[in-house]
Amino acid sequence: MNHQTNRRARHLSLLLTLGLFGSASAQGTVKVGVLHSLTGTMSISEITVANAAQLAVDEINAGGGVMGKKIEVVKEDGASDWPTFATKAEKLLTQDKVATVFGGWTSASRKAMLPVFEKNKGLLFYPVQFEGNECSPNIIYTGAQPNQQALPALEWAMSKGYKNIFLLGSDYVYPRTANLILKKHITDMKGKLAGEEYVALGGTEFSSVINKIKAAKPDVIINTLNGDSNVSFFKQYQAAGYSAKTLPVISFSIAEQEAQSIGPALLTGQYATWNYFQSLPNAANKKFVAAYQKKYGANAAITDPMAHAYMDVYLWKAAVEKAKSFDPAAVRKAIVGISVDSPLGKITVDANGSLTQTVYTGMSGAGGQFKVIGQSKGVVAPQPYDALAFPGKTCP
């Protein structure tokens, strides 16, 4: 009884000083938010990312939780609509008083959530590769920075002799910024820009684009299309008589899951760069893949953002335990320098809140799996601001 009152008093003082997560810790549980598009055009990619985060939470709870508390997930649907992401983030932070949030896929959704996390002093774990050019102390960016996906892909292409490059992307912030950076580096590396084309997000008609590609005669296409547009593009690309042999495509947003829905036959021999492929042979990955497929189906495909989302929960747990606190500011401080053996291999959190991680180039084969055919020399440190595209800008 006395112990109980003592605990209450401690929580009350915690609540008063931090005013953030009092209710979260009151019942021996700690609430975390999982905020992804469970409906709408992005749900194709995001539902499974939410699943992966849930799997990590379940595993951690089965092992006793975090600092003696069970993790309680508050799941919210961003509905592929960026203002909804902001509203739901606000709800998670102010109403549910979650200790942290795992979520977001598109850069548009992240940009919508960013001011909410800064205003409420919350913490967001963002699991997807993105365009960089952003650095918030309230976001842990675990997906690849441009120098951990786009630039290594470009270097790989150049090393294979693909010097005349066509940039194709969806028309929104990620492809535009990524291609801005790529163009600077193409010039810098004495390559040639064959052409650049953007199609509205969700666009399904690629005839004109393929005509332009045909006229531009590039050596390779770097593809930053997002979501379903990839399915249309690759179907129509093959129909126009192209294949990996005649004109290879390096994609940044096609992983195992997308390969399944495109139809692996259409993708055979095409390339993708990521920090993770399902086929990675390390022990942590084998365990992750087995656990995920046990829970979500033996044929479930596993992708880079899913592996990041899964690992993010463990990273957060490690940071909480290091900080001995659920306070977002303390967790943010403690997370720097934390290193874990994850399905992605060994990763470390940099001072700028991004990960030092390995970059892999994969070639798509039968069944939608990627065979790793190249990897960075060791791990690559994250650079949120590209020195050529955004000179002089650094993280605060």
Place this chain on the structure above:
Amino acid sequence: MDPVFLSGQLFTGLSVASLLLLTALGLALSFGLMRVINMAHGEFLMIGGYLTFIAAKVAGPGFLWLAFPLAFVGTALLGALLEAAVIRRLYGRPLDTLLATWGISLILQQAARQIFGSTGVPVTAPDWLNGAVTVHGGALDGLTFPYVRLFVIVLAALVLGGMWLLLSRSRFGMHVRAVNQNREMAAALGVNTRQLDLLVFSLGAGIAGIAGVGLALLSPVNPAVGSAYIVNAFLVVVVGGVGSVLGAGAAALLLGFTTALAEGLTSSSLAQAIMLILVVAFLQWKPRGLIPTRSRALEDA
């Protein structure tokens, strides 16, 4: 402009037009005849796509012979069911049909998500459709016409021709035109308008199913695919003139070539905006569309 590129874009225009036409024809039918603003039309396309996937699972590489009847009959039956259960109660209230069919479209999307998963399913064109006719030599050396695109163009032409024959040469078509022009008078003269509504709505749904087969060869098959096509389908119907099948055909060609031209001259993302602006301007000039249907019933509507 380079002649090969220009001819390529002309072909693109034709191919875009045939896709537009396939997706819009069924809509033109139900919208034109019954004043039903069918927001679930895109989901009929989606179901056509999923039925194509099922046909491919069952029949293997030569699945198209099965996909067409399966998609047509499947979506037509579903259309009949919806007409009898919901839409029948809403005739004369276009805005209510809009809301109700929008609700239906959400339900159908979610159903697809539950049954097939949100990721979508792979459908790949059969081998005999892989490849292209290539022009060798001359000014157009290197110009290619993919078989799949040619197939969809022929499909659209056949469906348009079939619809035109049905509406202008058959007894059923005469009834449809009669009801379109003056529902009460047609009913007074012995046309069973209830039955006709049911048949026309099912036919519209069935054509969307056929369109779904064509789209599955070129586009994703997933729960959201219908919404990608519904706006353009409505554009075709409005530009063509409400209720006019030939108008829909002409509008699809006009929009297809405009899109291809705008995409060729500018960029794909800008072309969409340009097309919308042109459509708005066009409707200012010809608010009743390219081939307006003249009738007193429509004047009153």
